[in-house]
Amino acid sequence: MNQERIADIAARELERFEKARPRSATLRERAAASMPSGVPMAWMSGLYHHPPMFVESGGGAHFRDVDGHDYIDFNQADMSSNTGYADPAVTRAINERAAAGIQFLLPVEDAIAVSEDLARRFGLSHWQYTLSASLANSEAIRLARLATGRDGVLMFDGSYHGHIGETMVGHDGEQAKSYALGLPDDHGRDTAVVPFNDLDEVERELAKRTTACVLVEPALTNVGLVLPQDGFLAGLREACERHGALLIADETHTHMLAYGGLVNLWDLKPHIVVLGKNLSGGIPIGAYGFGRDLADLMDRHLFDHAGDEAGLATGGTLYANALSLAVAQATLSHVLTKDGYARNARLGDKLADGIQTIIDEAGLPWRAQHLTSRAGWLIGTREPVNGGEAVAMMDIDLADCRRLFMANRGVWEAIVTAGPAVSFAMTEDDIDRYLEVARDWVRVLAA
Numbered sequence: 311m312n313q314e315r316i317a318d319i320a321a322r323e324l325e326r327f328e329k330a331r332p333r334s335a336t337l338r339e340r341a342a343a344s345m346p347s348g349v350p351m352a353w354m355s356g357l358y359h360h361p362p363m364f365v366e367s368g369g370g371a372h373f374r375d376v377d378g379h380d381y382i383d384f385n386q387a388d389m390s391s392n393t394g395y396a397d398p399a400v401t402r403a404i405n406e407r408a409a410a411g412i413q414f415l416l417p418v419e420d421a422i423a424v425s426e427d428l429a430r431r432f433g434l435s436h437w438q439y440t441l442s443a444s445l446a447n448s449e450a451i452r453l454a455r456l457a458t459g460r461d462g463v464l465m466f467d468g469s470y471h472g473h474i475g476e477t478m479v480g481h482d483g484e485q486a487k488s489y490a491l492g493l494p495d496d497h498g499r500d501t502a503v504v505p506f507n508d509l510d511e512v513e514r515e516l517a518k519r520t521t522a523c524v525l526v527e528p529a530l531t532n533v534g535l536v537l538p539q540d541g542f543l544a545g546l547r548e549a550c551e552r553h554g555a556l557l558i559a560d561e562t563h564t565h566m567l568a569y570g571g572l573v574n575l576w577d578l579k580p581h582i583v584v585l586g587k588n589l590s591g592g593i594p595i596g597a598y599g600f601g602r603d604l605a606d607l608m609d610r611h612l613f614d615h616a617g618d619e620a621g622l623a624t625g626g627t628l629y630a631n632a633l634s635l636a637v638a639q640a641t642l643s644h645v646l647t648k649d650g651y652a653r654n655a656r657l658g659d660k661l662a663d664g665i666q667t668i669i670d671e672a673g674l675p676w677r678a679q680h681l682t683s684r685a686g687w688l689i690g691t692r693e694p695v696n697g698g699e700a701v702a703m704m705d706i707d708l709a710d711c712r713r714l715f716m717a718n719r720g721v722w723e724a725i726v727t728a729g730p731a732v733s734f735a736m737t738e739d740d741i742d743r744y745l746e747v748a749r750d751w752v753r754v755l756a757a
């Protein structure tokens with residue numbers, strides 16, 4: 311791809327984007343006096359590489375900015391709102407719970423219904439809740455450390471498990487090192503990072519018998535898509551058993567792809583499953599599930615202020631609040647249904663097939679990526695097998711150019727690390743519109 315041409319198109323589209331959004335520009339200017347980068351969370355600026363627009367409202371698969379532009383949302387806040395904006399059943403649950411109090415630091419009955427439902431979907435009997443998937447991963451790691459008496463965390467290059475100390479590390483060829491600022495130099499001391507799909511490297515690390523847990527996304531979803539090769543995930547579980555480590559499946563993203571996540575779709579048998587994002591229709595929640603043995607261990611190491619012995623470091627005053635759980639219950643029963651997932655997968659086929667057709671028509675050396683309801687643009691023809699290969703194939707300028715082009719035509723495209731994903735509120739027409747705009751973008755690129 312000609313990078314100059316990409317830069318020219320992006321510059322033209324950026325000018326059009328900014329010109330059509332004067333109200334967002336005014337709000338950004340005002341916001342810069344009270345918030346770094348003019349946003350309440352710096353990522354809202356860092357993720358897009360162009361000035362973000364301010365949002366007014368959302369409904370179904372669409373949202374509207376303060377300048378009156380409507381977007382079909384193919385990113386859904388990095389898939390955390392892929393259950394659709396203002397879903398009627400979810401909105402009802404929010405209103406009813408809000409009218410009856412949202413937080414007591416005591417359990418509500420919805421917690422049982424959600425845990426029972428998740429137990430059926432994931433085959434793990436016991437569940438705990440936090441406010442985000444990052445926090446659920448943190449607690450899952452701590453539980454694994456207590457269970458094994460070891461500190462080590464083994465993870466894979468190209469994976470992302472949240473902004474938590476142990477996992478914000480990459481591999482520099484020799485050792486795990488932080489890729490973010492503000493963390494102590496040695497915070498990745500107990501973390502090892504090996505290539506995805508490489509069981510030999512896993513074996514080498516686990517044989518040291520210092521690893522408490524292997525933390526894995528069943529498919530890498532934060533570097534485009536990287537699928538597990540045949541036998542990789544089963545081999546991981548077997549190696550964990552043999553070396554006394556726990557396998558944690560982080561299904562924060564992949565839970566959107568199948569009923570019961572990839573754990574159910576691919577019949578995986580992790581010791582712990584982590585969820586978050588869409589589980590509660592966009593209301594903050596994180597969850598992790600495990601079997602009775604780990605539940606008993608937790609019971610025996612309760613964090614008890616009156617007790618003499620130290621307890622397991624889990625919990626937070628706002629975790630597992632009544633609102634998160636009421637909304638999770640409504641989301642699971644009304645949106646994340648078997649029918650909903652089946653419909654999404656059909657729309658995902660249409661989306662990925664459509665992208666492949668556009669690529670073929672233009673004769674580009676690219677490929678559509680596809681895993682049920684998620685698609686992607688692979689800038690190459692050979693599927694990457696690990697994070698290193700996937701990162702090397704990413705073209706950030708090209709993805710940013712595509713997002714601006716599409717935003718100007720009413721389609722909100724995914725952030726660079728994700729692909730377009732189907733939301734539970736989408737229709738065939740939404741997919742058709744994505745493909746129409748994508749086809750135009752490819753034509754302009756190739757002109």
Ligand SMILES: Cc1ncc(COP(=O)(O)O)c(C=O)c1O
Binds near residue numbers: 471527531
């Ligand atoms: C696989 C995975 N795990 C954990 C997280 C962290 O989620 P959150 O930022 O909602 O805590 C993410 C976020 O993208 C993720 O993709």
